[in-house]
Amino acid sequence: MAFKVIFDAERCQGYANCLIEAPEIWEFDENSDKAVLLKEFPGDQLRAKAEASMRGCPAGAIRIEDVDE
Amino acid sequence: MRRVVVVGASLAGVHAIQTLRERGYGGEIVLVGAEQALPYDRPPLSKSALLGTTSFADLALRPPEWYEQQAVRLSLGTPATGLDVAGRQVALADGRLVDFDGLVIATGSVARPLPLPCDDHRRVHRLRTLADAQRLAEAMASARHLVVLGAGFIGLEVASTARQLGLDVTVVEAAAAPLSRVFGEVVGGWFRRLHERHGVTLRCGSAPVAVETPPGGVRVRFGDGTGVSADLLLVGVGAAPATGWLHGSGLDVTDGVRCGPDLGTAVPGVVAAGDVARWHNHLFGEEMRVEHWSNAVEQGRHAAATLLGAREPYRAVPYFWTDQFDAKVRVVGQVDPTGEIAWERQDDTSMVAVFGRDGVVRGAVCVNAPRQLATYRRVIAGRAAWQDVVRDLAPVAPTAAGAGDGRGGNVTARRRGGGSSGQTAGVRGPGTEDQGGDRHE
Numbered sequence: 001m002a003f004k005v006i007f008d009a010e011r012c013q014g015y016a017n018c019l020i021e022a023p024e025i026w027e028f029d030e031n032s033d034k035a036v037l038l039k040e041f042p043g044d045q046l047r048a049k050a051e052a053s054m055r056g057c058p059a060g061a062i063r064i065e066d067v068d069e
Numbered sequence: 070m071r072r073v074v075v076v077g078a079s080l081a082g083v084h085a086i087q088t089l090r091e092r093g094y095g096g097e098i099v100l101v102g103a104e105q106a107l108p109y110d111r112p113p114l115s116k117s118a119l120l121g122t123t124s125f126a127d128l129a130l131r132p133p134e135w136y137e138q139q140a141v142r143l144s145l146g147t148p149a150t151g152l153d154v155a156g157r158q159v160a161l162a163d164g165r166l167v168d169f170d171g172l173v174i175a176t177g178s179v180a181r182p183l184p185l186p187c188d189d190h191r192r193v194h195r196l197r198t199l200a201d202a203q204r205l206a207e208a209m210a211s212a213r214h215l216v217v218l219g220a221g222f223i224g225l226e227v228a229s230t231a232r233q234l235g236l237d238v239t240v241v242e243a244a245a246a247p248l249s250r251v252f253g254e255v256v257g258g259w260f261r262r263l264h265e266r267h268g269v270t271l272r273c274g275s276a277p278v279a280v281e282t283p284p285g286g287v288r289v290r291f292g293d294g295t296g297v298s299a300d301l302l303l304v305g306v307g308a309a310p311a312t313g314w315l316h317g318s319g320l321d322v323t324d325g326v327r328c329g330p331d332l333g334t335a336v337p338g339v340v341a342a343g344d345v346a347r348w349h350n351h352l353f354g355e356e357m358r359v360e361h362w363s364n365a366v367e368q369g370r371h372a373a374a375t376l377l378g379a380r381e382p383y384r385a386v387p388y389f390w391t392d393q394f395d396a397k398v399r400v401v402g403q404v405d406p407t408g409e410i411a412w413e414r415q416d417d418t419s420m421v422a423v424f425g426r427d428g429v430v431r432g433a434v435c436v437n438a439p440r441q442l443a444t445y446r447r448v449i450a451g452r453a454a455w456q457d458v459v460r461d462l463a464p465v466a467p468t469a470a471g472a473g474d475g476r477g478g479n480v481t482a483r484r485r486g487g488g489s490s491g492q493t494a495g496v497r498g499p500g501t502e503d504q505g506g507d508r509h510e
Binding site: 016 | 084110112362363366367370388390397399401437439440442443446447
């Protein structure tokens with residue numbers, strides 16, 4: 001099942017834990033002090049990392065949803 | 070397994086429960102907690118919740134209905150008092166005995182008490198639990214001067230919050246600089262300057278001998294007869310693993326519950342996770358215990374998987390954060406003040422210090438430098454050679470001599486070129502590709 005990363009920039013508090021867990025999926029904007037979602041559909045090979053970034057967000061700003069291919 | 074008991078209504082405990090269910094475990098789960106509150110998030114207790122920008126009510130890790138959905142039986146406000154590994158029972162403070170087939174030990178740590186004589190503790194605070202934070206917030210609301218004993222993470226975070234609330238703050242630290250037991254004196258000196266710029270008074274290098282409680286206040290007294298008077302005292306002298314209930318159980322609880330690489334203990338069906346777990350981390354080739362948020366999340370998951378038979382080693386580069394004033398401090402890997410240290414950069418607004426030992430990069434402290442954090446995690450996971458990574462960086466002198474006031478003393482060896490242009494950190498050498506070595510699932 002493919003999946004989608006949903007990022008709530010309003011909730012982001014700039015911890016950058018997502019960037020640590022999955023640098024393939026996230027960037028960081030030092031001006032706004034918030035994460036930037038690079039890959040909304042990272043693909044199955046990055047699923048474990050995407051989930052780690054979701055769990056690692058202390059602000060609860062990241063969700064993952066399964067989507068139909 | 071018909072019943073898994075999770076002892077510790079904690080971050081690690083919640084993630085253990087979630088993983089048990091995600092992996093299809095359909096038996097009973099009992100969650101035992103010492104406090105009345107449902108598991109909550111602790112990092113805000115010294116920061117936004119104390120400042121008042123986050124409500125204490127918003128700290129719950131999961132809503133009450135989540136525990137129903139996961140079919141978890143809650144036993145809160147009843148600390149575990151003993152463990153019988155042969156009889157496979159946990160004893161609770163109210164006298165009950167709870168049978169288990171599988172046990173997750175996730176009791177976290179407890180704040181160390183005031184290490185000095187004191188007759189009256191009404192103005193003495195610690196900060197570990199929700200109740201501690203509520204009591205401290207209430208006391209700070211009518212206080213003008215806070216004295217903090219111990220310039221560790223909790224002490225400095227509370228100092229920062231208290232300054233933002235308008236209190237006068239004095240931090241008393243026996244060592245020569247804040248955070249020096251963790252980062253060494255030179256890197257610790259950066260934190261001294263940060264706090265002094267924001268109006269905190271630091272008194273480092275002299276150990277207090279007593280805490281006196283004159284009417285209406287509190288006074289920290291030093292051996293030379295001088296002292297610091299304030300309205301309240303926060304004791305921030307570290308934490309200890311919460312293993313008191315395990316003494317006599319037969320488990321090895323020397324500085325935490327000793328686990329194998331997979332977080333299983335010597336007793337089959339008994340695992341540990343979070344602050345309380347001491348395990349052998351293959352990535353660093355040594356035993357460690359990590360008292361930080363992300364470690365509790367991932368170890369909670371990993372321990373649950375081990376309980377269900379996965380038995381993989383938990384290999385991780387730990388990381389954590391601490392926010393003090395405008396400094397977002399991020400620490401990755403193992404920082405060791407007795408090893409090698411080099412600055413990648415340091416100025417008033419940001420700082421990156423790299424830590425190494427035995428010829429490899431093992432840790433980094435990054436202040437307002439999120440990209441470097443991600444880069445160094447990969448460098449550390451790849452066990453990059455110290456010489457390759459720090460070739461152009463400025464070494465930090467092994468003692469604080471000449472660097473204690475450090476303004477421009479240790480120059481920045483490599484400065485990022487300003488802005489947020491998306492460039493990567495100035496680190497080269499092996500290990501800058503994603504090695505994947507820190508994944509453990």
